[in-house]
Amino acid sequence: MSRKTIVVTGANKGIGMEICKQLAKLDHDVVLTARNRNKGLQAVNEIGSNVSFVELDVSNKESIEKFADRMKKRSDSIDVLINNAGIGVGKAGLSDANVSEIKEIMETNFYGPMQLNALLLPLLLKSAEGRIINMSSGMGAYDDLEGGYAGYRxxxxxxxxxxxxxxxxxxxxxxxxNAMCPGWVRTDMGGAEADRPVSKGAETAVWLATVKKIPNAKFLRDKKVIPW
Structure with a gap:
């Protein structure tokens, strides 16, 4: 397996940090990003070798542009971008939703990946096996759009x-x-009652980032394609 340069957003804790840990153990060059510099550096120190920190707030256009410029100076190419950063504020349904709250969620969960993908695409195109992995959720699947959490869904x-x-x-x-669902994972967002450890939640992302043959334009959970 060749060594890859892999960017993971929102990776100072939870699933993102676990993805970085697993990829670093596989001897890949991992770029861990987070909004908070101190927390990002702390995560890098905990993981150890094969990982570096670059500050990035995916809800901020200037931060995204600055990050992209830095990556272009750092390397001629990127092999994998894992859009893991996400927030899940608010339990309200559409009928009683706070529009400002939904806009805040969309900035991080939707517009952030869209802008980052566009700016890093030139570097991904220079890779022999460029990949973009969007961390989605079963809560966004079309057959499960019910039960509140309108902004997140x-x-x-x-x-x-x-x-x-x-x-x-x-x-x-x-x-x-590709997009993927990690399942219900025990993180700050998922809560203590969730049925999966972070190691399981990270598994499909690591698999998509590293195996030779993967699908394209699919939604996956547990390394298997699931309905949109």
């Missing part, structure tokens, strides 16, 4: 649509774009 449904659109737009370039 809409953001993930939108991310799923974005995945298909970009994959089809760049079909034939060699860069593959």
């Amino acid at each position: 809409l953001s993930k449904a939108g991310l799923n649509a974005q995945t298909i659109l970009l994959a089809n737009e760049i079909k034939g370039t060699g860069v593959k774009v």
Whole structure:
């Protein structure tokens, strides 16, 4: 397995940090990003070798542009981008939703990946096996759009649509774009009652980032394609 340069957003804790840990153990060059510099550096120190920190706030256009410029100076190419950063504020349904709250969620969960994908695509296109992995959720699946959490559900449904659109737009370039659901994972967002450890939640992302043959324009959980 060749050594890959892999960017993981929102990775100072939870699933993102676990993805970085597993990839670093496989001897890949991992770029861990987070909004908070101190927390990001702390995560890097905990993981140890094969990982470096670059500050990035995916809800901020200037931060995204600055990060992209830094990556272009750091390397001629990127092999994998894992859009893991996400927030899940608010339990309200659409009928009583706070529009400002939904906009806040969309900035991180939808617009952030969209802008980052566009700016890093030139580097991904230079990779022999470029890949974009969008961390979505079963809560954004079209057959499960009920039960509140409207902002989070809409953001993930939108991310799923974005995945298909970009994959089809760049079909034939060699860069593959997929979305994945980690399942209900014991993190700050998932809560202590969740049925999966972070190691399981990270598993599909690591698999998509590293195995030789993967699908394109698909939604996956546990390394298997699931319905959108």
